[in-house]
Amino acid sequence: MAGPRKHSRTGCVTCKVRKKRCSEDRPICNDCDRLGFTCVYLPKTSNRQVLSRYKAQVEQELLGKKNHRRVDEDEVALDGEIVSLGEDPYLSQPLADPLMSQLDPVGVHLYSYYRTHLAQIISIAPTRQNYYLQVFLPMAHQHAGILNGIMAWSAHHLSITTENGEGAEQQRDSSYLELANKYTLKSLERLRSEETNSETFLWTLAQVLVLCAAEICQGDVKKWKILLKFGAGLIEKNVGSDISKLLSLRSSQSTMPHLDSRTRYWLLANFIYHDIMCSQGTFFATEQYRKVLYQQEQETPSVSTETLHLDPLHGINRPILLYLGDITNLMRKMKQSSLPFNKDHPQFREYMEAAHDLEMKLHQAVPNVTDLKAYRETSSDNDLCLHLFRLMQTAALIHLKTTCLKYSKYCLEIQYLWTLLSDRLDLVLGTKLEGSLCFPMFICGINCMDKEQRDLVEWRFNNIMKRYKCYNFQRARIIMRKVWNHENVDVSDLRSDSVSSHSSDNSEFMFDLTNKDWYDIVDEMGWDISLPKVSICHII
Incomplete structure (x- = not known):
């Protein structure tokens, strides 16, 4: 007979408030992932006052979710819980933690803009697969470089104040543009100063991907590729030429929390999609990308495939996107030769x-x-x-x-x-x-x-x-x-x-x-x- 269930002392605050056993997966535990709740862990040095503040904010979020739940044709049923796409739990106020407490009002505004608007409209997938919320956001609570990258992204988006057309690039809000540059610089400074090793490189990769997306959003045509190349170097340095090894990577004790398989899958998938849509060809062979993205076809998949199919960027179009990468690579091979391409x-x-x-x-x-x-x-x-x-x-x-x-x-x-x-x-x-x-x-x-x-x-x-x-x-x-x-x-x-x-x-x-x-x-x-x-x- 099984013994009584014990509540972990190191579980997330949300599970403590809900009086549920926490799986302690990071950056988001199984229950919070399944039900769409915000998942925040206490800092190791927190006291009772900090814990009380966390609990109060979690209770407020859960109460708001309960009171504003709506049922319509756009709602998604997840294991008996109804998560409304119109009232996503991430629309609540940000939870406090050491990084968030250091933000000034402008920083809080940029963070909230990403949370309530930008991350919502980037994804074309249902809420459960919106990893811009489910992965990047919890990671930002624990990594200043990712947080600054997210705020730079928000500022870039807010700086675009007019309809695009001829000359639209000159019509950007200078104050938001200045903020975007400020937070980009802060994130890059963290990137330069941080020692990247096999235990922490995935957090650095996440930071690079956020910065890359922010640059693409503002129409950059050069810097984003430099960032992506840096990300490719991180992957190759730590897992070699077989990038699928990243999914089964096991780390020892680290200064940063261990990332679960879903998070690692999303980071790699996000890198792949940026790379595939580049006009210069891919950093790794597209067959490597297929091996990662089609885990359900592997004899021994490196990660559970139940929730990994749908990508928030391209929905069901994954097969086509991979073929586009093949087309670009083939076209670049044809152009490499000094000879004209004919029979x-x-x-x-x-x-x-x-x-x-x-x-x-x-x-x-x-x-x-x-x-x-x-x-x-x-x-x-x-x-x-x-x-x-x-x-x-x-x-x-x-x-x-x-x-x-x-x-x-x-x-x-x-x-x-x-x-x-x-x-x-x-x-x-x-x-x-x-x-x-x-x-x-x-x-x-x-x-x-x-x-x-x-x-x-x-x-x-x-x-x-x-x-x-x-x-x-x-x-x-x-x-x-x-x-x-x-x-x-x-x-x-x-x-x-x-x-x-x-x-x-x-x-x-x-x-x-x-x-x-x-x-x-x-x-x-x-x-x-x-x-x-x-x-x-x-x-x-």
Whole structure:
């Protein structure tokens, strides 16, 4: 017969208040993770007065949650508890702890802005998978570098005060911009001074990822890649070339709390998505990334897969995003040689086989059943997520065919795919998933072949920029317009000619063997661009 349950003296405050046994997982225990509660641990040197203050604030949060619980079609049922997406527990006031107590009123405002607004709108996944709240926020309570990075991110977002358009970059709130620079510098100073070892490097990696996201959010085209490269170096230094080892990493006694497998998975997944969406190629092989992200397919997964499927950045689109990384890597290989890429190129057969293999895989790609199930729990989102998946699939096919397979955008097949992409954009534009449209809108834009199509794409950019503080949309449009300006033909006169030419098998319009494409334009500009969802933030 089992003995009586004992309450741990070192468990989290929330479990103490709820009189539940705490698993003591950090940065968030099992019960707080499962039920969506804020999880805060007492500092080792705290006294009874500090404990009383913590308990009072936890009780206030739990009472507020109980009184404001709402049941509607957007609520998610988790083990008998109802967690309303509209009344998320993170919307309460921040809990006090040693780091938070050092913040001035401006710092508290920036922290609260991240907690109540920014982290909510970054994620397109249901609340339980919003790791910007579930992982980064608890870590910020225990690491000053992460906390300062979060406040810098908030300040960058708050500094964008006008609708994006021509000249919008010069119309930023200087006071918030100054705050963003201040907290970025403080975070970087921690990064420089902190001794990183195998026991603490994951906390440093989290700090780097937050800073990276903050830079991408403001439309940076260089510094974010330097930060990501630093993060790649941390991973390689501590786990070697097999990055999946990070998931099973076991640390001994450390100055920082041990991170559970879910937290390690999220940190690595967040790094992967930034890397995949880079225009310069990936730091690690995409097969390594598949090994990490598809734990459910491993014979002996390094981490429980029950809650790891859905990513807050891209929802069910993970298969497509990995193929986009493959496309960029293949395109960069083609461009490395000084020889023109044609049938006489030494790697012609190898690269063409790889491109056709990617094309086949893209056609066969389907959403993960477990991923999709998370959206079925929220009723109306299911169809919308499927629309977004097909849209991303179509954009990736156009991208592959026009870059690696050298299809001309004027050929019938690309224009057919362009029509599908355009129609599917309209299904998602204006919905809560529209923040994921930066990449497909860019692909749609650079493959326009006449003024009518260009005007439609320009209207879509203007439309979404009315609702979003998003410098990545602005960057994408700048590159798109440079592609248009580079074209040495009047596309408005070519539409009818291109159709007849293709129908008579004229390869002049079926294939584009010219050397310059949007990758070359980006390289000439000296930009390292990233087009992920993380940089796209809705105007509150």
